[in-house]
Amino acid sequence: MLSTTKMMLMLMFGSLLLIVACSNDTASEAGSSDENTITVWTMSKALKDFVPQYEEESGVNVDVQVIPWDNAHDKLLTAVASGEGPDVLQIGTTWVAEFAEAGTFLDLTEYLDDYDNLADDNFYESAIGTTKYKEQTIGIPWYVDTRALFYRTDILADVGYPEGPSTWEEMIDASKQLAARGDGQYAIDLPTTDPQFPFILAWEQGWNYKIGNGADNFQSQGFKEAIELHHLFYEEEFSQTGEGKEFFQAFSDGSKPMFISGPWDIGTIKDRAPDIEGNWDVRLMPSAENNKSMMGGAHLSIFHNSEKVDKSLDFINWMADPDTQVKWYKANSELPANLTAWEDPALSDDEMVSTFGEQLKSTQPLPLIPEYERLGQEILTSLEEINRGGADIDQTLEEFQTKAADILDR
Incomplete structure (x- = not known):
């Protein structure tokens, strides 16, 4: 059939x-x-x-x-x-x-x-x-x-990480200090519209998508830990809820001294924020069980x-x-x-x-399944409900798994 x-x-x-x-x-x-x-x-x-x-x-x-x-x-x-x-x-x-x-x-x-x-x-x-x-x-x-981590070398040096955080534990520690600088000061501009990013976080928690397991893939502890880690940055106000300033402006003025993006933004920062030349760099993704990116x-x-x-x-x-x-x-x-x-x-x-x-x-590689983009958008929707709408993580994940099962016809 x-x-x-x-x-x-x-x-x-x-x-x-x-x-x-x-x-x-x-x-x-x-x-x-x-x-x-x-x-x-x-x-x-x-x-x-x-x-x-x-x-x-x-x-x-x-x-x-x-x-x-x-x-x-x-x-x-x-x-x-x-x-x-x-x-x-x-x-x-x-x-x-x-x-x-x-x-x-x-x-x-x-x-x-x-x-x-x-x-x-x-x-x-x-x-x-x-x-x-x-x-x-x-x-x-x-x-x-x-994807890799862009960071302000001068500002991260002030909180003890001149070469940027190498693990998610260090990232959380640095973020606490950065967010404590005052109103309007955050740690990192996380990708909110990139469906690849939740998969990156999950891989780094040891999760993997196994073709054939369908929606059962999303019942693993590693996937839940990735969602919890993502939410932590909004719950603790390490990241801004809502759009705010354009990322290069927030990076330039230091209000968001870290962001995760691709190689094209090397040129963007050089062109749009020339005043911080010599005060920023790129490093590998922070690691948990690994530091895999997409x-x-x-x-x-x-x-x-x-x-x-x-x-x-x-x-x-x-x-x-x-x-x-x-x-x-x-x-x-x-x-x-x-x-x-x-x-x-x-x-x-x-x-x-x-x-x-x-x-x-x-x-x-991202999951090589025809339904990948639909799944990715559903994950972003679930994160939006958790991070901005205050939805319960366990309940939202259960609802996501139901939707994933429908998408994957499992």
Whole structure:
């Protein structure tokens, strides 16, 4: 018997197919009919200006079609329903399971040995973990990201942690002192809209999501401890309930001298808060049982019915090359997935960037299930009810587990 989730996917794709069949625009969005041209769908505008290097080297034309992130999900759904897609497509790590389940991708497993840059051991282990789905290889890591702790070195030194807190116990101790500075003074700006963050906290408490266990995963003590830890920061007013100042402003004036974010905010702080240069740094995530963070980023995949597999693989192989990955980082500040690329001085000589490189070694893939994003949003809703609404943790977790069971059809 089909699960409710699979039935919903089939109905959704069937409805889209009817819509597409009535549309006159679909053919123009399919892969190019020119035998020497491959079509690439991406959410990165910068790729258009980057691919001429490959075109010159290979003699192959690359038709880059940029899709806004807000439209990408629906556009991919339409492509799956119609069978009219690109040759190569960018896929975010959190979309892997959903679109793999729908048959979007060509399984690349049999091709990996034929291209120097596609072997699994070229990449971070957890990045490879996000490219595998039901024994298929659905893509090749393009760039990666993760989360680490940004902190004000001067302010944390005042409370005894000049190199930042290395454990959650130290984080709580530092936060007590920071929040005691007076009204409007907090310790840390925790991510409130990032569905990955609750999973990070839970991993660090020793929890893990086991596919097949369904909603039972959320009955573990480690998951509850993560929710309790998250709530502690709001209950004790170490973190502000509500939006408050923009994060870089609060970081600059010291009212929130710590925050957790990704590598892109190195540039944000340098650009938006130049007055604190030399007084801030980035360190690895605080640890409990471990200090695991999430493995994010994007992959390059091949649409399941592309007629230009060889050319598409050659392009992806070029994009995965260490030299290409370094050039992409220099141009766009997106971190290489290829391990060898991290030996380049552009990355290895930058201490903050190197910290993210080190954190990437202690990461974990988010659950590779089609329902991940719905689960993540439900967890955020539950945290909102606990942290802002004063809901009881045990009761809210019980209600969340019921919702999770419905989502997962278990």
